[in-house]
Amino acid sequence: MTGLFLHPNSKEEVIDSYEEDIILTNQAGMIVKASHISGRHYGIQAxxxxxxxxxxxEKKGIFSPAITPLxxxxxxxxxxxxxxTTGQKVLITGMPFFNEAGEVEYVLSYSYEVSELLVIQEYMKELEQEMLLAKDELSLLRKEKLTIDGLTMESRxxxxxxxTARNAATLDVSVILYGEQGTGKSTMAKxxxxxxxxxxxxFIEIDLETLPEAMVERELFGGTFEQKETGLVTLAHRGTLYLKGIDKLPLHLQGKLTHVLKERKYTPSGAESALPLDVRLISSSETPLAEAVxxxxxxxxxxxxxxxxxxxxxxxxxxxxxVRALISTYLEKFSAHYRTVKQLADDVYMYLLQMKWPGNHGELVxxxxxxxxxSTSxxxxxxDLPPEYRQDTEDDLSMLQLEGQSLPHILESVEMKVLRNAQQRYRTTTEIAKVxxxxxxxxxxxxxxYSELE
Known part of the structure; x- marks a missing residue:
């Protein structure tokens, strides 16, 4: 600290800071400056x-020990x-400021509750854990873009x-994809x-969810009806056959498919000789097959x-x-496609982020x-939301419960909402602080x- 000089106005004043607990004392130990929140640990005003x-x-027991003499x-x-004096533990850091003679002329101290430091410590532990997870995922992402043919991979x-799919791809084993409609099962199969x-x-895909039951066997294995000799199993020879909605396959055809997969050969309807089965089978289901069994x-x-x-x-x-990544991706994509530049207002962004998206990817697009x-602007x-999505999202004071509420309580409610929204939109507390x-x-x-108040 040698060579650092401080020549503050010696007038006693409360520093205009509501965020940090700062106290400035002179060489005699007199407090000459303090921030607005100073004294909160001691139960007195700044x-x-x-x-x-x-x-x-210190002698009165307001705090102990005093950091200035140290x-x-x-x-x-x-x-x-x-x-x-209330038994609260506070971490105090004192910094010396020297005059030209090399003597300590002022001491600047700032403090945090030990409980706050534990929160920060816990945050650092979480950050360290995230770093370890990031290392595990690094090998996966080195050679891959975050978006692959519509498959966005921001979430763990x-x-x-x-x-899992990438590791199984080269093993030529059967893969079953589970997920709701629109979660990317077909994209994953590809x-x-x-x-x-x-x-x-x-790569041959057959949608068992939409195909009439009477046509399923002919589509899979071929037959003479309407001169259709070749089934999709034959067309998928030495490739991949993707059976979408395998849980919709009729029970009697499930038995035939089981036999074909076991024997690794099949006989098309109306044919006299069997054909070898050389396909990689991928299937999907919106419901757990174990329950169906x-x-x-x-x-x-x-x-x-x-x-x-x-x-x-x-x-x-x-x-x-x-969802965050997809919102940004498609906002940019459609802006470019329609030769315009669009941005989302914060309330729209938060609304989209909190939607349930029952239609998943297709609905979001x-x-x-x-x-x-x-949007006209x-x-x-x-x-600008479609009418079926629009809701009463007015953000003015009419939305607040004013009756019976004090101004500090109202401001606290607004602050909590702002912080919760920022926490949804930004990934780290550093980003939130900057914004x-x-x-x-x-x-x-x-x-x-606010987490303790909830």
Missing amino acids: GELLGKSVYEL VIQQKKKVVVIQTT STRVAYE VIHKESLRKEGP TNGTFHQDLYYLLHIVPIHLHPLRERKED HVMERLVVQ TIITIH LGISQPSVVRKLKK
């Missing part, structure tokens, strides 16, 4: 500290845990699903095919043949990170395109405060 001697305050004695930064669950040893072969609606042997590598794709409502097309507002214009420890402290 103005009451001005002009007081830290020696007298800094003056040691002529260096000192950190101590102070005990207040999606990355784990893709890593990714597996493209990364498999059969990538040069055909228990209920007697799915063939148990077929379940064991298909269920070698199960992969679960979570719905968008459980993948907030993916639909809504984003409509927003870009229908550069900023997309809540009024809101306060310090990162203040963000941590406030989030802890």
Whole structure:
């Protein structure tokens, strides 16, 4: 600290800071400056500290020990845990400021509750854990873009699903994909095919959910009806056959498919000789097949043949990170497509982020395109939402419960809402602090405060 000089106005004043607990004392131990929140640890107002001697305050038991004499004695930064008259533990850091003679002329001290530091410590532990997880995922992402043919991989669950699929792709085993409609099962099936040893072969998809039952067998194995000799199994030779909605396959055809998979050969309807079965089978289901087996609606042997590598794709409502990425991706994509520049207002962004998205990816794409097309200004507002999505989102004071509420309570409610929204939109407390214009420890402290109130 040698060479650092401080020449403050010696007039006693309360510093205009509501975020940090700062106290400035002179060489005699008199408090000459204090921030607005100083004194909160001691149960007194900041103005009451001005002009007081830290020696007298220590003698009265307001706090112990006083840090100013320790800094003056040691002529260096000192950190101590102070005990207040209420028994509260406070971590105090004292910094010396020297005059031209090399003597300590002023001591600047700032403090945090030990509980606040524990919050920060817990945050650091979480950050360390995230770093370890990031290392595990680094090998997965080094050679892959975050978006692969519409498959966004910002959330951990999606990355784990893709890593499982990527590892299984070259093993030529059966894969079953679970997930709601629109969660990317078909896209994942294509990714597996493209990364498999059969990538040069055909990729044949058959939607068992929409195909009439009477046509399923002919589509799969071929037949003489309407001169259709070749089934999709034949067309998928040395490639991949993707059976979408395998849980919709009629029970009697489940038995035939089980036999074909076991024998690795099949006889098309009306044919005299069997053909070799050389396909990689991928299937998908919106419902757990294990339950269907228990209920007697799915063939148990077929379940064991298909269920070698199960992969679960979570719905968008459980993948907030993916929703964030998809919103940005499609806002940019449709803006470029329609030769315009659009931005989302914060309330619209938060509304989209909190939606349940029952239609998953397809619904999100639909809504984003409509927003870009229908908005008449550069900023997309809540009024640009399609009517079926629009809700009363007025953010003025009429939405607040004013009756019977004090102004501090109302301001606290607004602050809590702002912090919760920022926590949804930004990934770290550092980002939140930058956007809101306060310090990162203040963000941590406030989030802890409101989490305890909930």
